[in-house]
Amino acid sequence: MATLYNDKVIKHFTDPHNVGEMQNPDGEGTYGSPVCGDMMKISIKVENGVIVDAKFKTFGCGSAIASSSVATDMIKGKTIEEALKITNQDVLDELGGLPAIKVHCSVLADHAIRAAIYDYAQRNGKYYAGLEGFDPNADEEDRNHGCDMENR
Amino acid sequence: MKRQVYLDYSATTPVKDEVLQAMLPYFSQNFGNPSSLYTIGQESKQALEDARERVAALIGASPREIFFTSSGTEADNWAVIESAESRAKKGKHIVTTKIEHHALLHSCEYLEKNGFKVTYLDIDAEGFVDPALLERSLTDETTLVSIMFANNEIGTVQPIEELAKIAKRRGALFHTDAVQALGNIPIDVRALGVDMMSVSAHKIYGPKGIGALYIRKGVTLPSLLHGGGQENKKRAGTENLTGIVGFGKAAELSARNLDTHIERLTELRDYFLGKIRESIPDILVNGSLARRLPGNLNVTFKYIEGEALLLLLDLDGIAVSTGSACSSASLTPSHVLTALGVPVEMIHGSLRFTVGDFTTKEDIDYTVECLVKNVEKLRNISSVSKEKGW
Numbered sequence: 001m002a003t004l005y006n007d008k009v010i011k012h013f014t015d016p017h018n019v020g021e022m023q024n025p026d027g028e029g030t031y032g033s034p035v036c037g038d039m040m041k042i043s044i045k046v047e048n049g050v051i052v053d054a055k056f057k058t059f060g061c062g063s064a065i066a067s068s069s070v071a072t073d074m075i076k077g078k079t080i081e082e083a084l085k086i087t088n089q090d091v092l093d094e095l096g097g098l099p100a101i102k103v104h105c106s107v108l109a110d111h112a113i114r115a116a117i118y119d120y121a122q123r124n125g126k127y128y129a130g131l132e133g134f135d136p137n138a139d140e141e142d143r144n145h146g147c148d149m150e151n152r
Numbered sequence: 153m154k155r156q157v158y159l160d161y162s163a164t165t166p167v168k169d170e171v172l173q174a175m176l177p178y179f180s181q182n183f184g185n186p187s188s189l190y191t192i193g194q195e196s197k198q199a200l201e202d203a204r205e206r207v208a209a210l211i212g213a214s215p216r217e218i219f220f221t222s223s224g225t226e227a228d229n230w231a232v233i234e235s236a237e238s239r240a241k242k243g244k245h246i247v248t249t250k251i252e253h254h255a256l257l258h259s260c261e262y263l264e265k266n267g268f269k270v271t272y273l274d275i276d277a278e279g280f281v282d283p284a285l286l287e288r289s290l291t292d293e294t295t296l297v298s299i300m301f302a303n304n305e306i307g308t309v310q311p312i313e314e315l316a317k318i319a320k321r322r323g324a325l326f327h328t329d330a331v332q333a334l335g336n337i338p339i340d341v342r343a344l345g346v347d348m349m350s351v352s353a354h355k356i357y358g359p360k361g362i363g364a365l366y367i368r369k370g371v372t373l374p375s376l377l378h379g380g381g382q383e384n385k386k387r388a389g390t391e392n393l394t395g396i397v398g399f400g401k402a403a404e405l406s407a408r409n410l411d412t413h414i415e416r417l418t419e420l421r422d423y424f425l426g427k428i429r430e431s432i433p434d435i436l437v438n439g440s441l442a443r444r445l446p447g448n449l450n451v452t453f454k455y456i457e458g459e460a461l462l463l464l465l466d467l468d469g470i471a472v473s474t475g476s477a478c479s480s481a482s483l484t485p486s487h488v489l490t491a492l493g494v495p496v497e498m499i500h501g502s503l504r505f506t507v508g509d510f511t512t513k514e515d516i517d518y519t520v521e522c523l524v525k526n527v528e529k530l531r532n533i534s535s536v537s538k539e540k541g542w
Contacts, residue, residue, distance in 0.1 A: 003466075004463070005463075010463075010467070013460070013463065014467065016533060019532065030535065034500070034536050035496045035497050036477075037457060037477045037478050037483075037485070037500045038478070039535050040535060057533065057535035058533060058535055059455065059456065059535045059536045060457050061457050061459035061460050061463075061476070061478035061479075062460045064457075064478075065460060101481065101483065102478075104483075
């Protein structure tokens with residue numbers, strides 16, 4: 001059957017892991033905006049520097065939801081340092097690839113992870129080299145990850 | 153087997169069996185070139201002219217005013233670009249709307265690159281062009297006004313007769329893209345007073361790859377293709393005979409069934425909307441429900457994204473389309489819903505459903521059932537909600 005997405009993407013989209021919100025998260029980050037067409041929120045629970053739980057809520061297309069699902073799977077059980085090393089490409093690889101035009105949806109996931117860890121670092125006065133240069137509120141254009149709002 | 157429900161009749165329609173049967177002999181049996189003088193050529197010529205008569209009859213034109221093209225897009229390009237360029241000495245201003253099909257918009261952009269000035273008229277919150285706005289936009293330089301008959305996304309039907317009158321009073325030609333209107337509302341080119349009209353077969357249960365441009369007798373339009381003299385020397389190239397025969401048959405069926413088609417689709421669409429309204433909260437209907445194509449419904453499901461909903465419905469065997477940016481190659485949200493004033497986040501959550509001659513009430517019931525399930529599922533996943541506000 002010819003479909004837009006591969007089976008793994010469809011599986012994570014139709015039956016996503018880690019959907020939800022946390023009562024008392026140790027860190028929480030949001031990335032994207034409804035205007036742009038996708039917005040992802042990640043909450044994390046951290047014990048001894050290890051992400052023991054992760055949840056997400058995503059407004060977005062099929063690949064944004066699938067990326068959220070695998071990204072939260074990927075960070076669970078990882079140390080903060082390890083989680084910060086996860087790149088857009090890692091999320092893409094884990095999904096087994098996305099159509100070229102959808103690649104920006106996986107950018108959303110790695111940024112949302114960083115935003116959640118940033119929040120955790122802020123709350124606990126921690127410093128992570130992997131967060132160097134990351135500011136969740138900076139650079140509106142980048143936040144829109146290619147979301148082009150130009151209309152005639 | 154999973155139920156298959158096609159609700160995208162505005163994208164294209166299946167070829168009706170009677171149409172297919174009419175076409176079949178012209179592939180390998182009656183294959184003669186209509187330009188050939190011997191019998192099998194002349195038989196093809198006859199079939200071609202019969203089809204032309206039927207297409208003409210569907211819009212109240214004379215057969216000599218019908219010129220077959222490869223598509224509605226080709227008809228739009230021809231009408232707009234050739235009429236504007238050939239009248240450049242008189243003026244280089246054309247007027248159109250913000251909700252045209254890309255075949256029209258991109259033709260206008262092409263003209264802009266070549267020194268033309270184009271005015272893109274706004275629509276009101278219901279989806280209509282204000283005739284007074286057109287009146288004010290016209291100048292002595294305006295040579296062409298092109299306004300689509302019925303919109304492909306929200307189905308609103310423009311007051312073409314009134315708009316054409318205004319354009320012609322100022323000496324401008326009037327073209328309309330009637331690709332969506334054809335076979336869905338009664339059309340009489342004489343009463344409407346239009347100069348040119350684009351139509352296409354595959355929206356009325358005919359084959360793809362065949363369209364036509366109506367050019368009113370007396371309107372001069374340069375030839376589009378130069379060659380063997382086909383289509384009264386206006387559009388050369390050996391005719392797409394099977395396509396034309398199919399278009400003719402589809403036009404004949406459409407003319408015969410128009411009243412029941414309209415009545416049936418309107419009833420189905422209204423039934424569909426009623427069921428959506430009673431079973432799903434927080435929805436928004438885009439575009440006026442009055443003066444709208446009978447089969448068209450455009451709905452925003454708040455707090456979720458349309459491509460995700462489209463995909464879930466596809467997995468349930470249901471085919472629909474969306475105005476979401478995520479579904480377009482350019483990643484820009486629908487220009488039609490933008491012009492309508494729908495907030496961008498609500499455009500992302502819009503779906504277009506178009507019912508057609510093969511849609512049943514059972515299809516609608518099944519679709520609503522799947523919509524309820526899938527909208528709820530995505531709202532549970534979504535990071536936005538009524539409580540959190542938009």
